[in-house]
Amino acid sequence: PSFLEVRNLVAGYGDKIAVDGISLSIKAGEHLSLLGPSGCGKSTTLRCIAGLETPLEGEIVIDSKVVFSSAKKINVPPEKRQLSMVFQSYAIWPHMTVFENVAYGLRAHKVRGEELKQRVATALAMVGMAELVDRPATDLSGGQQQRIALARSFAVRPKAMLLDEPLSNLDARLRVRMREEIKELQHQLGLCTIYVTHDQEEAMAISDRIIVMRSGRIEQIGAPLEIYDLP
């Protein structure tokens, strides 16, 4: 059974159509990438799944629940979709400590006290950042900040993780290292991930299946070794 279904998704900005009738299906635990050149609609697709953009048309089903339907006028808000997002810009709070950055999301999920401490510690250990727990986030490098953002994202136990070019701001060597770390996390967490990237090697390395997009449409879908003529 599929964990997530997107049917005939259309989305845009003003008169501009950014996503032009996309359908896709993801199995439980599957790691999918959306790959394609800048501007082809990857981010918009991901943001529609997350509930951060409202599609013009289509239907989105997560874990057997319709979260968006233009026909049925259903639009479940992002915080009720039980997904978490990681962005290119890290989006961590520089004035807070590493602990507070990870704890913030958990508090929003009403996790408190000893359980909060435990879950922050476990999440930080999983990204190799346990020793930095009391440091202000401003002290951290880009790679460290993105590890914190990853920890914050899975600490709340989402049903799936959506990653939008999470490594694009990092230098080439760190990108290669961190994609291995993300692969390891995928393995440990067993969650579905949807990973947006314009980097073919990154998509090949971390995906079970790749969807190649161009101009708002799907051009190819396949396992990494089945994809040809990559962008």
Ligand code: ADP
């Ligand atoms: P991406 O990394 O997804 O290619 P961009 O660098 O193109 O994103 O855009 C960065 C931000 O600017 C995003 O929040 C995007 O939604 C927004 N954006 C992109 N294109 C436009 C546009 N033509 N007008 C207004 N905002 C845009």
Ligand code: ADP
């Ligand atoms: P990708 O993630 O593949 O780079 P996007 O989904 O960010 O593509 O963008 C798809 C198209 O929509 C692009 O032409 C982009 O300029 C446009 N776009 C994205 N965000 C905005 C926005 N906030 N306002 C206007 N146009 C946007």
